[in-house]
Amino acid sequence: NAGVMQNPRHLVRRRGQEARLRCSPMKGHSHVYWYRQLPEEGLKFMVYLQKENIIDESGMPKERFSAEFPKEGPSILRIQQVVRGDSAAYFCASSPQGVTEAFFGQGTRLTVV
Amino acid sequence: AQKVTQAQTEISVVEKEDVTLDCVYETRDTTYYLFWYKQPPSGELVFLIRRNSFDEQNEISGRYSWNFQKSTSSFNFTITASQVVDSAVYFCALSEADSWGKLQFGAGTQVVVTP
Numbered sequence: 001n002a003g004v005m006q007n008p009r010h011l012v013r014r015r016g017q018e019a020r021l022r023c024s025p026m027k028g029h030s031h032v033y034w035y036r037q038l039p040e041e042g043l044k045f046m047v048y049l050q051k052e053n054i055i056d057e058s059g060m061p062k063e064r065f066s067a068e069f070p071k072e073g074p075s076i077l078r079i080q081q082v083v084r085g086d087s088a089a090y091f092c093a094s095s096p097q098g099v100t101e102a103f104f105g106q107g108t109r110l111t112v113v
Numbered sequence: 114a115q116k117v118t119q120a121q122t123e124i125s126v127v128e129k130e131d132v133t134l135d136c137v138y139e140t141r142d143t144t145y146y147l148f149w150y151k152q153p154p155s156g157e158l159v160f161l162i163r164r165n166s167f168d169e170q171n172e173i174s175g176r177y178s179w180n181f182q183k184s185t186s187s188f189n190f191t192i193t194a195s196q197v198v199d200s201a202v203y204f205c206a207l208s209e210a211d212s213w214g215k216l217q218f219g220a221g222t223q224v225v226v227t228p
Binding site for chain 2: 035056101
């Protein structure tokens with residue numbers, strides 16, 4: 001059973017471009033969480049999704065950021081018009097329904113140049 | 114408000130010394146979970162332990178041990194006889210009843226073990 005898969009592992013974007021980060025949850029997991037880790041900081045919750053639903057987006061910046069978890073396919077975190085301050089590691093975690101522990105992917109390191 | 118506080122930013126020890134990482138949390142829930150994760154220089158998050166709020170029994174796993182004290186809202190982590198491979202950032206995290214998978218992380222403690 002493969003773990004949580006994130007791709008790409010590293011992503012470089014120029015200011016103003018769009019970044020798309022993908023997260024394939026573990027098999028059978030219907031809950032996905034995205035976290036952001038800014039340099040030298042801890043992880044901050046961004047958004048919690050179930051299939052086709054956003055459950056909690058209290059940690060998402062109000063502009064340029066969006067997330068989805070479609071019925072089929074991976075969860076996508078999308079950042080439009082990236083700025084240097086978006087440079088960070090973005091982690092995805094997944095869990096089955098009703099389980100307390102979330103399993104983390106290896107992260108995507110976004111660098112905005 | 115910060116719900117998980119790791120007051121130690123960095124701890125440096127010489128190999129074979131013990132090191133204790135402090136974690137203090139804040140919650141109004143009676144049911145919650147506490148976690149420790151390790152983030153080595155390679156960047157991935159390695160799960161170390163999960164403890165629920167009803168289980169205050171201390172736990173030992175090899176060179177790792179955890180001391181959970183609800184009276185002081187603390188969940189401290191000790192590495193015994195540290196090794197160079199223990200060098201990493203260690204994060205404590207809290208999950209509350211209203212959203213189990215949503216973890217609130219502390220700022221992390223950098224552990225540097227020198228030979």
